[in-house]
Amino acid sequence: xxxxxxxxxxxxxxxxxxxxxxxxxxxxxxxxxxxxxxxxxxxxxxxxxxxxxxxxxxxxxxxxxxxxxxxxxxxxxxxxxxxxxxxxxxxxxxxxxxxxxxxxxxxxxxxxxxxxxxxxxxxxxxxxxxxxxxxxxxxxxxxxxxxxxxxxxxxxxxxxxxxxxxxxxxxxxxxxxxxxxxxxxxxxxxxxxxxxxxxxxxxxxxxxxxxxxxxxxxxxxxxxxxxxxxxxxxxxxxxxxxxxxxxxxxxxxxxxxxxxxxxxxxxxxxxxxxxxxxxxxxxxxxxxxxxxxxxxxxxxxxxxxxxxxxxxxxxxxxxxxxxxxxxxxxxxxxxxxxxxxxxxxxxxxxxxxxxxxxxxxxxxxxxxxxxxxxxxxxxxxxxxxxxxxxxxxxxxxxxxxxxxxxxxxxxxxxxxxxxxxxxxxxxxx
Amino acid sequence: xxxxxxxxxxxxxxxxxxxxxxxxxxxxxxxxxxxxxxxxxxxxxxxxxxxxxxxxxxxxxxxxxxxxxxxxxxxxxxxxxxxxxxxxxxxxxxxxxxxxxxxxxxxxxxxxxxxxxxxxxxxxxxxxxxxxxxxxxxxxxxxxxxxxxxxxxxxxxxxxxxxxxxxxxxxxxxxxxxxxxxxxxxxxxxxxxxxxxxxxxxxxxxxxxxxxxxxxxxxxxxxxxxxxxxxxxxxxxxxxxxxxxxxxx
Numbered sequence: 001x002x003x004x005x006x007x008x009x010x011x012x013x014x015x016x017x018x019x020x021x022x023x024x025x026x027x028x029x030x031x032x033x034x035x036x037x038x039x040x041x042x043x044x045x046x047x048x049x050x051x052x053x054x055x056x057x058x059x060x061x062x063x064x065x066x067x068x069x070x071x072x073x074x075x076x077x078x079x080x081x082x083x084x085x086x087x088x089x090x091x092x093x094x095x096x097x098x099x100x101x102x103x104x105x106x107x108x109x110x111x112x113x114x115x116x117x118x119x120x121x122x123x124x125x126x127x128x129x130x131x132x133x134x135x136x137x138x139x140x141x142x143x144x145x146x147x148x149x150x151x152x153x154x155x156x157x158x159x160x161x162x163x164x165x166x167x168x169x170x171x172x173x174x175x176x177x178x179x180x181x182x183x184x185x186x187x188x189x190x191x192x193x194x195x196x197x198x199x200x201x202x203x204x205x206x207x208x209x210x211x212x213x214x215x216x217x218x219x220x221x222x223x224x225x226x227x228x229x230x231x232x233x234x235x236x237x238x239x240x241x242x243x244x245x246x247x248x249x250x251x252x253x254x255x256x257x258x259x260x261x262x263x264x265x266x267x268x269x270x271x272x273x274x275x276x277x278x279x280x281x282x283x284x285x286x287x288x289x290x291x292x293x294x295x296x297x298x299x300x301x302x303x304x305x306x307x308x309x310x311x312x313x314x315x316x317x318x319x320x321x322x323x324x325x326x327x328x329x330x331x332x333x334x335x336x337x338x339x340x341x342x343x344x345x346x347x348x349x350x351x352x353x354x355x356x357x358x359x360x361x362x363x364x365x366x367x368x369x370x371x372x373x374x375x376x377x378x379x380x381x382x383x384x385x386x387x388x389x390x391x392x393x394x395x396x397x398x399x400x401x402x403x404x405x406x407x408x409x410x411x412x413x414x415x416x417x418x419x420x421x422x423x424x425x426x427x428x429x
Numbered sequence: 430x431x432x433x434x435x436x437x438x439x440x441x442x443x444x445x446x447x448x449x450x451x452x453x454x455x456x457x458x459x460x461x462x463x464x465x466x467x468x469x470x471x472x473x474x475x476x477x478x479x480x481x482x483x484x485x486x487x488x489x490x491x492x493x494x495x496x497x498x499x500x501x502x503x504x505x506x507x508x509x510x511x512x513x514x515x516x517x518x519x520x521x522x523x524x525x526x527x528x529x530x531x532x533x534x535x536x537x538x539x540x541x542x543x544x545x546x547x548x549x550x551x552x553x554x555x556x557x558x559x560x561x562x563x564x565x566x567x568x569x570x571x572x573x574x575x576x577x578x579x580x581x582x583x584x585x586x587x588x589x590x591x592x593x594x595x596x597x598x599x600x601x602x603x604x605x606x607x608x609x610x611x612x613x614x615x616x617x618x619x620x621x622x623x624x625x626x627x628x629x630x631x632x633x634x635x636x637x638x639x640x641x642x643x644x645x646x647x648x649x650x651x652x653x654x655x656x657x658x659x660x661x662x663x664x665x666x667x668x669x670x671x672x673x674x675x676x677x678x
Contacts, residue, residue: 258591312593319590319597323583369501371580377587 031118051145222267316381479537
């Protein structure tokens with residue numbers, strides 16, 4: 001975000017402007033970014049409407065669906081979906097429809113651009129609280145709406161992050177990279193910084209609307225981490241809400257995981273570099289409040305091919321050695337090369353080594369010496385090595401034991417923070 | 430030449446006039462030499478001056494490029510250590526300097542020839558000046574190849590490793606070779622050296638390479654081909670659990 005620049009004002013479509021003029025103001029806006037979500041968005045709309053009616057009947061509310069020009073039946077589903085009255089057991093005197101609008105966003109295709117339109121509409125409607133939820137959720141319930149908006153309206157918080165129950169092998173990019181990094185540098189234990197479903201106040205909404213990031217990767221894929229880090233650097237009132245399990249509609253199964261890691265790493269690293277002046281001054285770690293009642297959920301098993309991961313890691317040690325030599329410090333590279341030749345079933349990448357790898361990549365990213373599209377993808381085989389190690393280490397662990405191991409990783413990242421700051425580009429003496 | 434003149438004047442000349450003949454011969458020789466030497470000297474001076482100027486310009490350009498951090502800019506765009514990792518150990522600024530040095534030296538050589546034989550020199554210089562744009566374009570094409578091919582090779586290498594291809598380095602080498610073949614054909618066409626042959630060679634090499642890779646993959650690595658296709662088909666129809674192993678961040 002460049003505070004010195006004023007973002008180009010977003011032109012809303014006429015029907016959206018008419019909607020705003022008609023509603024004038026709404027206390028709560030729930031936004032749903034969508035793209036080819038015809039199969040799932042109906043459930044999301046019903047859950048949101050049910051939640052708004054159930055928990056926020058005393059507030060004026062509205063739903064905005066911001067679509068990326070879907071060619072399936074997303075639009076008609078969004079327009080026609082109704083909440084059956086029997087969804088609510090408690091009788092209501094009136095059944096006034098909750099205002100809902102479907103629009104196609106303009107700008108760079110991506111979730112960021114979709115959310116930008118939602119932010120703009122919510123801002124012009126003077127919303128006090130806003131929640132955004134993905135359109136492909138199968139596990140969303142009415143309670144999610146209460147949990148995402150309640151802390152904003154009733155507990156004076158500015159930002160609600162989701163906390164999901166996930167399988168120990170699920171969300172490995174979050175577990176091994178995003179969570180430890182955000183926690184160590186921003187000093188807040190945001191367990192799911194890129195969860196995708198958030199609630200936030202008008203104060204944070206102001207920051208989002210005023211930001212000039214809509215021509216960058218934030219508009220494409222980096223919106224989740226940008227929202228979270230923007231909230232972290234602008235407010236002390238950030239909390240987590242337990243939402244249970246998160247079940248998605250299968251999407252883009254052909255998408256290569258290395259590309260996904262590259263996107264996430266790029267988004268996280270760019271925020272860390274941009275926010276460096278802020279996070280580097282935060283000394284005291286702060287525990288976030290947790291709302292909602294955590295409960296155990298049954299999670300589907302996930303099958304992992306450790307041998308393939310280790311094979312890729314081993315191959316990278318040979319084929320990508322020049323790249324690794326450029327990205328890693330000599331001592332880190334020595335540690336990485338020392339892992340060569342381990343058997344997949346006993347493969348271990350020490351926590352400290354993984355931390356050093358991540359920090360080396362981060363500092364190299366910050367210097368800008370290597371092209372990003374070479375640097376970031378070359379992290380992928382090392383990440384696979386770390387994941388193989390994680391799978392082996394936790395194969396017999398319960399959920400709580402897994403969290404304890406994750407805590408060890410976070411503490412390790414925390415210990416490396418001072419050294420990272422000392423060797424941050426421009427800081428060396 | 431002197432001996433020849435002496436032999437021609439010696440047999441029937443009277444003894445007194447022999448000395449005069451020798452003297453005349455020497456006078457003619459020195460007169461001729463006096464006419465030629467400045468030209469030869471001018472030729473060598475121009476050649477040496479050309480080499481010196483070329484050297485100075487080379488160093489000046491390299492210094493200028495160092496000041497503007499040309500190498501860093503190129504390396505930032507294309508990869509800092511690509512020079513060594515792909516067998517290229519020359520810096521971009523060095524290449525630019527050497528190019529300028531060669532052009533300057535050649536221009537001075539043309540000037541030097543115009544002193545000895547004005548018509549040949551002028552023709553040479555004119556031809557050179559006419560050819561210069563093509564030469565420059567050809568040089569630029571090769572520079573582009575020099576800069577781009579390692580970058581493409583690196584991109585293919587990383588993508589291949591991440592895609593778990595066993596022949597990642599071979600794939601990177603092929604990609605680099607293709608870029609070079611393509612750009613060399615373009616450069617030769619620009620220079621007018623066997624334009625058709627260059628294009629034909631490129632077409633033959635490319636189709637041959639494609640055929641060879643297809644054969645190698647189809648026959649030599651049938652199992653791998655089958656597995657790759659199976660993996661791809663399985664990926665396309667995979668359930669949430671299978672892809673979700675890493676699919677969700």
